[in-house]
Amino acid sequence: MEAQAPENLEELTEKIALLQDRLPKRLRQCAAYILQNTHEIAFSTVAEISEKANVQPSAVMRFCQVVGFGGYTDMQKLVRQTIQPGIPDYSERIQNLREAGDDSPTAILAEFVEAGRQSLEQLSITVNETALEKAVETLAQARLIHIMGLRRAYPVASYLSYAFEKLRIPNVLHGGEGRLTHAEAMREEDVLIAITFASYSSETIELADEAVQRGLPVILISDTPSLLVNGTVVVPLIVSEIDFGAFRSLSATLSLAISLAVATGARRSS
Amino acid sequence: MEAQAPENLEELTEKIALLQDRLPKRLRQCAAYILQNTHEIAFSTVAEISEKANVQPSAVMRFCQVVGFGGYTDMQKLVRQTIQPGIPDYSERIQNLREAGDDSPTAILAEFVEAGRQSLEQLSITVNETALEKAVETLAQARLIHIMGLRRAYPVASYLSYAFEKLRIPNVLHGGEGRLTHAEAMREEDVLIAITFASYSSETIELADEAVQRGLPVILISDTPSLLVNGTVVVPLIVSEIDFGAFRSLSATLSLAISLAVATGARRSS
DNA sequence: TCAAAACTGGAATATTAATTCCAATAATGG
DNA sequence: CCATTATTGGAATTAATATTCCAGTTTTGA
Incomplete structure (x- = not known):
């Protein structure tokens, strides 16, 4: 109406974001979807x-006008313009990002994106289906799921805990901020998910040992199969995450973890 | 005429190349241009x-039919599909999985891997380099970095904190397990990294507001730009992570976060 | 509680684009 | 060179799509 039409994607999203709150119901739905x-x-x-x-179509039409366009056609033209030069060619795009200069943020991001992508690919190839299946089966029957992971593994552990919580599956996250473990809370019919990467956190290893001694099944998410504490009760899930510098994007590990949770949820509800 | 329509870009180009020689003048022009x-x-x-x-338009029309399509619309559909790889609707896909009875862990994992891969690609294309650069610059100059993220965002927040720790960059993780925030700890020259996804955690928003009021720069990692609290001091980094079911693999978000940390580390040491 | 204003849904209309058709033209073969 | 067939240009038709309009409904403010 009185407003100028946005001239590029950023202006567009910014404007929509700005307007969004003051918009009536239907127009807000448009805004949300289009954002x-x-x-x-x-x-x-x-x-x-x-x-x-x-x-209704007319609502979309009104929305376009509120944002400042003459109509839908104009908005579409804008979006097309900004998409066209790029032609979402991933490899080319990554190449460009990489060339931005060695320690530029975008170059670093490109490396992590690439590392994440490769890790995911690797994961889909090397995943041990039998072990995964067994892990899910074990988890589905557990009374209470214990989760332990420190340092790099902590984000994975906490996300697992969050996912189980959302799925209404009883779980305990050990060794959080206070590094407390509640070994004594592990009872019959419980399961432990231990997550640790080289070099391994001794606390996690100890808890896993404790669980094994108490006869609990342990699911071990790790980057090498070198710490098979005990072949009979430990289900090993190996993820080889690609490092960039001293860090990893954790893409593969988190994908594996979340799959574990969702599959367990599905198994339980059926 | 009765020939099969190509089903992907390669088949299309191949077929055109093949036909090209035997085609009459105008149709050959079409072939050449479209190739x-x-x-x-x-x-x-x-x-x-x-x-x-x-x-003439009719020549293009005839060309489409010769290649095997019903008309121009069909050919356009094909090209669009291959240019824009699907944008799959994941909530629909999980439904399909269920209906197909394939809720095996491997199938679920495959979906998460795919969702993660797409999110990473998306990120590499849509990342706002200017905002990223500004964020790193801001972080590089911060005296103390505050980090806040709850629920889904908590793994990201805790990983950021871990990374900064390893890089010997002073930081505080707010709102961890006890959900405590230490708003009063935010001083001049500090920076807040707030991470939140729809539906937004009110605690995170509040802390961000508080920071803005105290005049601190805020770096906001989110999935839509809809909560631009204040354009002048907030640096928004948008990651659209693809959902699968109710969950996300967080691949893109973590890649962005870790890049932020590493780039900041590089900037500081130089 | 009521009147005015804002919003909404759905149908009506206008525009634009795809597709077909046919007469005119050019190519081919005997 | 003529008859036949293939190709072409452009107009006519049809289909799809954007856009507007208005009556009914909800919300707002006094």
Whole structure:
């Protein structure tokens, strides 16, 4: 209306974000959908967008006008312009990012993205289906799931705990900030998920040992099979995450962990 | 005519190349232009293509039919599909998995790996280099870095904290297990990294607001730009992570986060 | 509680683009 | 060179899509 039409994608998202709160219900639905699926506009018709956003075509139309465009066609033109030069060619894009200069943030990001991608690929190839299946089966029958992981492994452990929580599966996260472990809380019919990478945290190893001694199944998420404490009760899940510098993006490990949780949830509810 | 329509870009180019020689003049012009500008088809109308190829629209039409498509629309559909790899609807896919009875851990893992891969690609394409650069610059100059993220964002926050620790960069992780925040600890020259995804944790938002009011720079890692608290001091880093079911692999977000940390470390030591 | 304003859904209309058709032209073969 | 067939250009038709309009509904403010 009175406002200028955005002239590039950033201006567009910024403007939508700004408006979003003051917009009436249906227009806000449009805003939300378009914010998250901006690029869809390039290829979709008004009708398609409106259906996915659960509004009438006319609402989408009004939305375009509120944002400052003459109509949907104008907005689509903008999105197409900004998409076209790129032609989402991943490898080319990564190449460009890498060339940005050695310690530039984008160059570093490119390396981590690439490392993450390779790790994921690696994971999908090397995953031991039998072990995974066994792990899920074990978890599905557990009364209480104990989770332990420190340092690099802690984000994985905490995300697992969060996922189980959401799935309403009883779990305990050991060794959080206070580094406390509650070995004595491990009872019959419980299971321990231990996550540790070289060089291994002694606390995690100790807890795993403790669990083994008490006869509990242990699922071990690690980067090498070198610490098979005890072949009979330990289910090893190996993830070889690619390092960049001293760090890893954890992409593969987290994917494996979350799959474990979701599969367990599915198994339980069926 | 009765020939099969190509089903992907390679088949298409192959077929055109094959036909090219036996085609009459105008159709050969079409072939030549389309071979070299295949991707244009995704965005252009028949009229536009025909003009650029110096032929009549009807010639383009005939060309499409000769290649095996029903019409221009079909050919366009094909090109669009291959340019924009799907953008799969994951909530639908998990439904499909369930219905297909394939909720095996391996199948679920495959989905998460795929979702992670796509998120990483997406990130490499949509990352805002300027914002990233600004974020690193800000962090490099910070006296103390505050980190806040709850629920899904907590693994990211804790990994960031771990990385900064390893890099010997002073940092505080707020809102850990006890959900405690230490707003009063935020002083002049500090910086806050706030991580939150829809639906946003009110605690994180509040801490960010507090920081803004105290005049501290805030770096916001989020999935939509919809909560730009204050454009002047907040640096927004947007990651659109693909959901699978109710969960995400966090691949893209963690890659971004770890890059931020490493780049900051590099900047500081130089 | 009521009147005015804002919002919404769905149908009606206008625009634009795809597709077909046919007469005119050019190529081919005897 | 003529008859036949293939190709072409452009207009006419059809289909799809964007856009507007308005009556019904909800929200707002006094």
